[in-house]
Amino acid sequence: MSHDHPHHHDHDHDHDHPDPHAPRKDLEDTPPTYHQALADAVAELLIEKGVFTGGDLRNTIEYMQGRTPELGAKITARAWVDPAFKAKLLTNAKEAAAEIGIDTGPAPLLVMENTPDVHNVIVCTLCSCYPVFLLGKSPDWYKSREYRSRVVRDPRTVLSEFGTDIAPQREVRVHDSTADMRYMILPMRPEGTDGMDETQLAQLVTRDSLIGVIEVSAPA
Amino acid sequence: MRFSVGDEVRVRWATPPGHVRTPYYCRGLSGRIERICGQFHNPEELAYGRTGDTVVTLYRVRFQQKTLWPDYTGPEKDTVDIEVFEHWLETAQ
Numbered sequence: 281m282s283h284d285h286p287h288h289h290d291h292d293h294d295h296d297h298p299d300p301h302a303p304r305k306d307l308e309d310t311p312p313t314y315h316q317a318l319a320d321a322v323a324e325l326l327i328e329k330g331v332f333t334g335g336d337l338r339n340t341i342e343y344m345q346g347r348t349p350e351l352g353a354k355i356t357a358r359a360w361v362d363p364a365f366k367a368k369l370l371t372n373a374k375e376a377a378a379e380i381g382i383d384t385g386p387a388p389l390l391v392m393e394n395t396p397d398v399h400n401v402i403v404c405t406l407c408s409c410y411p412v413f414l415l416g417k418s419p420d421w422y423k424s425r426e427y428r429s430r431v432v433r434d435p436r437t438v439l440s441e442f443g444t445d446i447a448p449q450r451e452v453r454v455h456d457s458t459a460d461m462r463y464m465i466l467p468m469r470p471e472g473t474d475g476m477d478e479t480q481l482a483q484l485v486t487r488d489s490l491i492g493v494i495e496v497s498a499p500a
Numbered sequence: 501m502r503f504s505v506g507d508e509v510r511v512r513w514a515t516p517p518g519h520v521r522t523p524y525y526c527r528g529l530s531g532r533i534e535r536i537c538g539q540f541h542n543p544e545e546l547a548y549g550r551t552g553d554t555v556v557t558l559y560r561v562r563f564q565q566k567t568l569w570p571d572y573t574g575p576e577k578d579t580v581d582i583e584v585f586e587h588w589l590e591t592a593q
Contacts, residue, residue, distance in 0.1 A: 388537065405523050432525065436574045451577040459521050459558055459583035460540045 344412065351382050352414040352464055353485035355391075357478045360469040366393075369466065377414075385413030385462070390455075393466045394495070398451045401439065401492030402463045403431045409457040411464045415487055422491065432456060442493040465492040472498040501557050501586075507533045508592040509561060511584060519547035522588045526580075530592040531563035534581055542585065557586040 312320070327334055355377055359366035369376040373389040389411060392400040404410065405428050410418040421427050431438045435452045439445070446452055455463050467489040473481060488494045503509055513528035521543045539555040565578040572578070 405525075406521060432580055433569060434573075435578070448575050451579060452574065453578070454580045456523060456580060456582045458523055459537075459543065459585065461537055461558075461560070461583055 345416075347413055347416040349415045349485075349487035349490060350482070352411070352487070352490040353482040354380065355382060355414070355464075356466060356485045356490070357482035359466055360481055361478050366466070373464070383413060385411075387460060387462045389414070389462050389464060391464050391466050392453070392455060392492075394468045394492070396450065396468075398453050399439075399446045399492070399495075400453050400455060400465050401431060401435060402455050402457060402465065403428055404457040405429070405432055406458055409462065411462045411490075413462075414464055415490055419487070439493060442488070444494050464490050467492075467496045470496050470498040501536065503533050503536075503557075503559060503586070503589060503591075505533050505535060509533060509559075509589045510592040511561070512588050512590055514588075516544075519544055522584055523582060525568060526561075526563060526582050526584070529563060529567050531561040531567065531582075534560040534562040537583060540585075542587075559584055559586065559589065561589070 323337060326332060327337070355369065358380055359369050365376060365379070368379075369391050370393055373391045374384045377384045377389070392402075394400055402410075403422075408418060408423040408428075410422060412418065427438065432454050435454050436446060439452070457463055467485065469481070470484065473484070476484075484496050484499065486494070486496075489496045508530060509532070510530045511522060511526050511528060515524075515527075537558040537560060540558050541551065542554065542556045545552060545554075560581050561584050563580050563582065564576070565572040565574060565580060566576060568580060
């Protein structure tokens, strides 16, 4: 915390300059936006009509906030060590994930495998569809107009901005999540990880590699 | 189901008003059916609260980047897979 004036706790707070110790505004101190008010009103109505309870709503929010990229990482590490699991994951991702206790959510999930021939990357050009059950909340850049418009138009440049240079002999395949499917990328297992167990492997896998904007690297 | 995997299809050129989930950048352009995703309620109806019983087939169509963007500077092999509902597709001529 920086002080640009000597601070005495016996002074009064009648400053004529911005007080660096001014309390942060509470949520209620700024007017709700139109959509916040709308969301609150709809939630209150649904509770009042008995469609669900306040407890149901709280439970759902807590459940969704517990979804993190660790779930996608766990699926990836299992696929790297278990070829039968991987085969199932690529053909029936929902059932494969359920085998290791992971709920992929209500939308069908397609897992796209990166190989020496193909690098896959996900976008939703129309809005911001995202595998939220496996990766949690999407990053702001994923929802930005810049990413959404450029990654389908010039994917190799966008990937290189993320530090990912895909060799010209590999196909870059963009998946535009325009309707009912959700996508997760299965990254390639990096070289030099033969001695690692499933838990250690899962720690190498990050959110961005499951979206497809980076590849997974071996530990330095 | 009108199309099979591998069929060459063209996305209809149309600009209807309202909620549509066919991106503008593939309209009027051709690709191949990559897979059949199943039957889903039509989002163009759902968006207006018409839930009904009718479902439409959803496909994934693979487009070559050079088809979507003739000035694409990357390798010829690069592609984009897009989910497109059956009523937006016609047999490519």
